Amino acid sequence: MKTDETNPADWFMLAQERLEKADALYKEFGASYTGVELLQGVVERYLKGYLMGKGWPLQKIHNLSTLLDAAVERDSQFKSFADLCEELTAQYWEQHYPGGDLAEVGADYEDLRRQAGELIALILAAGPPTEPTDKPASPGTA
Numbered sequence: 001m002k003t004d005e006t007n008p009a010d011w012f013m014l015a016q017e018r019l020e021k022a023d024a025l026y027k028e029f030g031a032s033y034t035g036v037e038l039l040q041g042v043v044e045r046y047l048k049g050y051l052m053g054k055g056w057p058l059q060k061i062h063n064l065s066t067l068l069d070a071a072v073e074r075d076s077q078f079k080s081f082a083d084l085c086e087e088l089t090a091q092y093w094e095q096h097y098p099g100g101d102l103a104e105v106g107a108d109y110e111d112l113r114r115q116a117g118e119l120i121a122l123i124l125a126a127g128p129p130t131e132p133t134d135k136p137a138s139p140g141t142a
Helices: 008-029 033-053 064-074 076-096 109-125
Strands: none
Touching: 008 033, 008 109, 033 064, 033 076, 033 109, 064 076, 076 109
């Protein structure tokens, strides 16, 4: 399956797949470093999909606060997610490479997940994306 980095629906599809995996991981094992990384990726992809739908030129970055700033320029309602983006980006980097302080990573996962859900709802309320470039194949069958 070939995706298109300019198609918001492709970003949303990839975000949704990660969200399902993050939720399954949390249900089975509770908060984890991997869960935090997945949740960061979810928020990143939903924000990028939203922004691509608004004509934003893609920036291959992982800083959620930078992405949120671009979203705020388009809709001030996004301002309320500044703390989520700052905290999730910080936790992402703490666990992404060895050397970070893992003491607090994932400690507030339930709250981060709740806020991420609210952010996703705001993004999806902005209007439906176009269809994914191709229908997704099940992993391992493509």
